Amino acid sequence: MTSTIRSAAQADLPEDLTGVIAPETVTVEVGPMAHGGHCVARHEGRVIFVRHAIPGEIVVAQLTETGDKARYWRGDVVEIIRASEFRRSHQWKLADSLRAYHAGRQPIGGAEYGHIVLEHQRRLKAHVFRDTLSRIGKQTVEAGVSGLESDEPTGLHWRTRNAFAVTSSGRIAMHVHRSMTTIPVRNIPLAVSALDDLHLWDIDFTGADRVEVATPSTGDEALIIVIPSKDTAAQDARLNECMKRWKKQLSTYPESVSAVVALESEKLGGPIELTRLRGRTWVKEVVASAKYGSKTFRVSGPGFWQVHREAPATLVDAVMAAASPQPGEVLADLYAGAGLFSAFLADAVGEDGCVLSVEASVGASRDARRNLHSTPQAYVLNGRTDRVVGSWINRSEAPLNRGGLDGRSVDTVVLDPPRSGAGKAAVQRIHQLAPTKIVYVSCDPASFARDTRWLGELGWSLDSADVYDLYPDTHHMESVAVFTRAE
Numbered sequence: 393m394t395s396t397i398r399s400a401a402q403a404d405l406p407e408d409l410t411g412v413i414a415p416e417t418v419t420v421e422v423g424p425m426a427h428g429g430h431c432v433a434r435h436e437g438r439v440i441f442v443r444h445a446i447p448g449e450i451v452v453a454q455l456t457e458t459g460d461k462a463r464y465w466r467g468d469v470v471e472i473i474r475a476s477e478f479r480r481s482h483q484w485k486l487a488d489s490l491r492a493y494h495a496g497r498q499p500i501g502g503a504e505y506g507h508i509v510l511e512h513q514r515r516l517k518a519h520v521f522r523d524t525l526s527r528i529g530k531q532t533v534e535a536g537v538s539g540l541e542s543d544e545p546t547g548l549h550w551r552t553r554n555a556f557a558v559t560s561s562g563r564i565a566m567h568v569h570r571s572m573t574t575i576p577v578r579n580i581p582l583a584v585s586a587l588d589d590l591h592l593w594d595i596d597f598t599g600a601d602r603v604e605v606a607t608p609s610t611g612d613e614a615l616i617i618v619i620p621s622k623d624t625a626a627q628d629a630r631l632n633e634c635m636k637r638w639k640k641q642l643s644t645y646p647e648s649v650s651a652v653v654a655l656e657s658e659k660l661g662g663p664i665e666l667t668r669l670r671g672r673t674w675v676k677e678v679v680a681s682a683k684y685g686s687k688t689f690r691v692s693g694p695g696f697w698q699v700h701r702e703a704p705a706t707l708v709d710a711v712m713a714a715a716s717p718q719p720g721e722v723l724a725d726l727y728a729g730a731g732l733f734s735a736f737l738a739d740a741v742g743e744d745g746c747v748l749s750v751e752a753s754v755g756a757s758r759d760a761r762r763n764l765h766s767t768p769q770a771y772v773l774n775g776r777t778d779r780v781v782g783s784w785i786n787r788s789e790a791p792l793n794r795g796g797l798d799g800r801s802v803d804t805v806v807l808d809p810p811r812s813g814a815g816k817a818a819v820q821r822i823h824q825l826a827p828t829k830i831v832y833v834s835c836d837p838a839s840f841a842r843d844t845r846w847l848g849e850l851g852w853s854l855d856s857a858d859v860y861d862l863y864p865d866t867h868h869m870e871s872v873a874v875f876t877r878a879e
């Protein structure tokens with residue numbers, strides 16, 4: 393493994409780079425891809441996490457985080473000495489480390505695989521998934537990664553949900569990786585084209601902390617969600633003045649574009665107050681599964697929805713195949729959001745069965761009640777998973793609307809927690825519920841591996857895990873795994 397250290401000047405970087413970023417570079421041969429989107433390299437016995445590289449390459453990396461006491465250093469590739477055969481020109485100029493550093497700035501985060509051909513991105517994701525699961529989860533699985541045909545070959549134009557920081561001059565921006573530095577953006581190649589059509593970079597969002605945009609896969613509407621900064625939110629007069637300005641600027645959009653101001657509650661699941669600037673406070677999403685039919689969902693404000701335009705149907709198909717729900721069964725859909733999986737599961741269990749749809753967010757639970765209105769066998773329970781499941785265990789004979797199970801037992805648990813995973817308390821509760829099968833949907837291999845280890849310690853074995861590339865050009869991935877109780 394090669395490894396030398398030199399200054400920015402030696403690396404032929406522009407003069408003005410000195411002082412903007414740490415002046416030192418290292419030349420290293422990079423090793424395997426790790427969870428988080430960086431390759432692991434070593435320099436004089438120290439581990440350096442190098443972003444924008446491909447395993448096997450020799451690169452010059454600009455050090456971005458160093459320190460004698462730091463466990464790891466971090467760096468971005470600024471020059472390629474020996475390129476991988478899987479390298480291509482980066483799909484997004486602002487996220488391209490090579491072009492960014494040569495222009496005297498750092499790349500924005502969020503498309504750290506954009507320089508790798510799609511097929512190899514998937515090989516790397518399969519490696520990361522298997523490696524993380526074996527190191528943290530103590531499990532060996534044969535997981536490959538399947539991608540969507542419509543993403544070939546670029547991996548662009550799939551995001552229906554996008555979030556932006558706001559610069560001090562009010563322009564939409566994205567953050568540099570692990571930094572508060574913001575870089576204004578003008579077009580977003582990962583997003584569906586409806587986002588660029590809005591030309592949001594022309595709007596002055598001064599007074600806002602974040603702007604989120606939902607551009608549903610149907611392509612015929614959009615919802616702009618403006619989140620005021622804490623300062624703005626704390627002063628009524630300032631908030632009113634900002635809302636007036638935002639409303640005026642947004643008034644030129646076609647009627648199909650809605651906009652709201654969202655005031656966040658401090659606590660998880662606390663209500664988010666939505667004030668309408670124009671149009672509706674929600675969008676319509678249509679999920680069409682070739683096998684399980686088509687359903688329409690309402691998703692309010694910043695409520696969770698799978699971000700890839702084809703993710704909802706892909707995951708519904710995967711969850712239905714994994715859970716294999718039968719008429720009359722009782723299923724728990726934990727971390728259920730607006731009821732995506734619950735709706736399809738409810739059709740399958742029929743009126744003699746029951747789906748318990750558990751979600752912590754008040755707004756998402758409200759949407760789920762509307763979305764599941766036509767399937768009375770689906771019950772929406774608003775609360776934290778560990779508490780709701782704990783109540784089922786302690787008061788199993790109580791009626792469903794009083795926190796019990798009406799004397800029934802749960803056949804299958806489906807869970808789809810946020811990136812942080814389910815955690816020990818929820819895993820223990822799910823185990824105590826004693827279902828015959830657990831279907832675990834995850835967007836983070838590390839928290840999934842940790843929960844897998846705990847499930848393993850409680851006697852559950854991992855039967856299968858399928859990985860889906862629903863976030864091309866980024867390091868993220870989605871997995872659907874099935875656990876059954878070991879004999």
Ligand SMILES: C[S@@+](CC[C@H](N)C(=O)[O-])C[C@H]1O[C@@H](n2cnc3c(N)ncnc32)[C@H](O)[C@@H]1O
Binds near residue numbers: 698727728732752775
């Ligand atoms: C990854 S999303 C999955 C939503 C849904 N399955 C879907 O595919 O649309 C995770 C959901 O869990 C909710 N959530 C977060 N922490 C929770 C908790 N402790 N208990 C229940 N729900 C929680 C979030 O509000 C979010 O809606």
